[in-house]
Amino acid sequence: MTKSYQTEVERLSAEVPATAELRLSAFEQFEAQGLPSKRDEDWRYADLKSITAKAPSLAKRSTETIAPLDGDFTAHVVYLNGHFDLAQSDVAGLEGLLETQSLDMANCAPSLDGFMALNSALMTVGVKNTVPAGIQIDKPIFIHHALRDGSAKAAHSKRQLHVGAGAAVTIIEFFEGDDSACWSNDVFEVTLDEGAVFNHIRLIKSGADATFTGKVFVEAHEKAIYRSFNLLIGGVMTRNEEHLSIVGAGAYGQIDTVALTDSKQNHDTLTTVNHVVADAISDQLYRSVIAARGKASYQGKVTVARDAQQTLADQGCRAILLDRTAEANAKPELEIFADDVKCSHGATVGELDDTALFYLAARGVAPKEARALLIEAFIGEMFERVENEMLRDLLMREARSVLKGLGNE
Amino acid sequence: MITIKNLHAKVGDSEILKGLDLEIKAGEVHAIMGPNGAGKSTLANTILGRSDYEVTEGSITFEGKDLLSLETYERVGEGIFLGFQYPVEIPGVSNLNFLRTALNSTRRYRGEEDMSAAEFMKIVRAKAKDLKMDPEMLKRFVNVGFSGGEKKRNETVQMAVLNPKFAVLDETDSGLDIDALRIVSDGINAQRRDDTAILMITHYQRLLDYVKPDVVHVMVDGRIVKSGGSELALELEEKGYADVA
Numbered sequence: 001m002t003k004s005y006q007t008e009v010e011r012l013s014a015e016v017p018a019t020a021e022l023r024l025s026a027f028e029q030f031e032a033q034g035l036p037s038k039r040d041e042d043w044r045y046a047d048l049k050s051i052t053a054k055a056p057s058l059a060k061r062s063t064e065t066i067a068p069l070d071g072d073f074t075a076h077v078v079y080l081n082g083h084f085d086l087a088q089s090d091v092a093g094l095e096g097l098l099e100t101q102s103l104d105m106a107n108c109a110p111s112l113d114g115f116m117a118l119n120s121a122l123m124t125v126g127v128k129n130t131v132p133a134g135i136q137i138d139k140p141i142f143i144h145h146a147l148r149d150g151s152a153k154a155a156h157s158k159r160q161l162h163v164g165a166g167a168a169v170t171i172i173e174f175f176e177g178d179d180s181a182c183w184s185n186d187v188f189e190v191t192l193d194e195g196a197v198f199n200h201i202r203l204i205k206s207g208a209d210a211t212f213t214g215k216v217f218v219e220a221h222e223k224a225i226y227r228s229f230n231l232l233i234g235g236v237m238t239r240n241e242e243h244l245s246i247v248g249a250g251a252y253g254q255i256d257t258v259a260l261t262d263s264k265q266n267h268d269t270l271t272t273v274n275h276v277v278a279d280a281i282s283d284q285l286y287r288s289v290i291a292a293r294g295k296a297s298y299q300g301k302v303t304v305a306r307d308a309q310q311t312l313a314d315q316g317c318r319a320i321l322l323d324r325t326a327e328a329n330a331k332p333e334l335e336i337f338a339d340d341v342k343c344s345h346g347a348t349v350g351e352l353d354d355t356a357l358f359y360l361a362a363r364g365v366a367p368k369e370a371r372a373l374l375i376e377a378f379i380g381e382m383f384e385r386v387e388n389e390m391l392r393d394l395l396m397r398e399a400r401s402v403l404k405g406l407g408n409e
Numbered sequence: 410m411i412t413i414k415n416l417h418a419k420v421g422d423s424e425i426l427k428g429l430d431l432e433i434k435a436g437e438v439h440a441i442m443g444p445n446g447a448g449k450s451t452l453a454n455t456i457l458g459r460s461d462y463e464v465t466e467g468s469i470t471f472e473g474k475d476l477l478s479l480e481t482y483e484r485v486g487e488g489i490f491l492g493f494q495y496p497v498e499i500p501g502v503s504n505l506n507f508l509r510t511a512l513n514s515t516r517r518y519r520g521e522e523d524m525s526a527a528e529f530m531k532i533v534r535a536k537a538k539d540l541k542m543d544p545e546m547l548k549r550f551v552n553v554g555f556s557g558g559e560k561k562r563n564e565t566v567q568m569a570v571l572n573p574k575f576a577v578l579d580e581t582d583s584g585l586d587i588d589a590l591r592i593v594s595d596g597i598n599a600q601r602r603d604d605t606a607i608l609m610i611t612h613y614q615r616l617l618d619y620v621k622p623d624v625v626h627v628m629v630d631g632r633i634v635k636s637g638g639s640e641l642a643l644e645l646e647e648k649g650y651a652d653v654a
Contacts, residue, residue: 358481358497360507360511361457362493363507363510364518365514373502373510376502377499378501380501
């Protein structure tokens, strides 16, 4: 597979010579280590055959019209097939609120694995956005990542966001695509200065045979607030990673994930939270609902450094299996080097409550609808944690649209 | 309205109902009394078609239809209601959402349109008021944190909103203080009409002081062993099941 990629790396390096060094060194790393496999502890629950067997080549530019989701947004940013689509974007509202530059290549996060190396080598989006200090962007920004090639192609995008001191922004990222075995591989690096607030919503709704691999890196400085909410729907393989590093006292990090995993889908979540300094809080909630032969996994590691006293770190992980062939994996981990901290983690796996299902049936509610209602109740309180009401409703709508179908092939 | 013939049902390997016969006509209120383990709750669950209750023999006919061939929710759509002995808590689902889903499900089963939100709210508020239920409780999760009495009152509100043709009330009086018993009884009496039927399952006479049954049955060991007028309940209270049955 490296041969076909090599040609693309060389072509992209020639097109934008400034990126050549990053691309070539990343590609070297990719060639040396290859893509991860089940033998790698962090990837033990993933199924990567769709990528490793086919080595999808880059998607071509497209002029297809992309329908946005309904909502009141400051701006729409559209990336189609891994290219910024100016015509379909509406960024006028960002004037004076968000600055855009080319990627800060000197400060890219080092590649953790072959996926990330390939992302650096093959990216066709490389951009850095900055919200200047003190700027509050009231309405959310909508970033739409669409893959519409129809022939099992890939898009690699790398983006950086710098939220200045005291600034605040809410971004919803919508990853979606056609039903082919296409692949979206995204890296998003975020720096939050003192007192910055970033609400980060991700709706990852892949097409039937599609694969998503994504990594978010967040560095939170003093009193910064990071709140993420990830809703995973569809696809054969979705791997969503968040890596939060708390480097400033008084910072708060929240990483929430809801996976609605249907038959033959694999939703794989990995988070790392690194408490480097004292006096910070992290709070992670994960819930999954898994249908027959579906698989959803959560691996979450919290590390508390020796100096990170008074850390509060919570991890809660709950899964509901709709069938005996559904698979849930939970691996919460704590590594604590400080002695005065409060850390907790819990994981439960269960089924829908039979008594409640009968109660609903005894009130005339048909089984499919009864199950959907109980699932909605199970994930409902997760959505309460999304502060923006419009986004909360949008996410709930998206969740509801698949709830009744879960497990009904 | 409902005819039960030679009903045999088992839970797991043990047969609980052993040839039960019962007929209730429109406009009638029947009460079934009997000692613990007689199979009273099994009868209620079997009428509703709960999956762990297996009918091995006999029939249940509701308004000419073979009830046993229908799923639980379909039986409810046909107009049957079960008031639970132990109402179930459903965290995350509000009472209002629960009631609206239930009402619209039964309407859809009957080929009717969903009820508009405004009309629904009007009906629910009125029924809650009739049963002296705090409207705030409608917003709370179904039965979560409700007292025993509040749960039974909630069951009665559900019955009033769904307005069934035939209601089976499984020990609706248990866990009620005297005021709550009176309110719940008023709710049951409001459901008593020429075109409805009610089957009350109870241990005690006291509910029957408020809701006077037309017929009282004594159930022992999976069968109805004696039937009579409301005076039979008084006799039971006085002499106990052993002497009467």
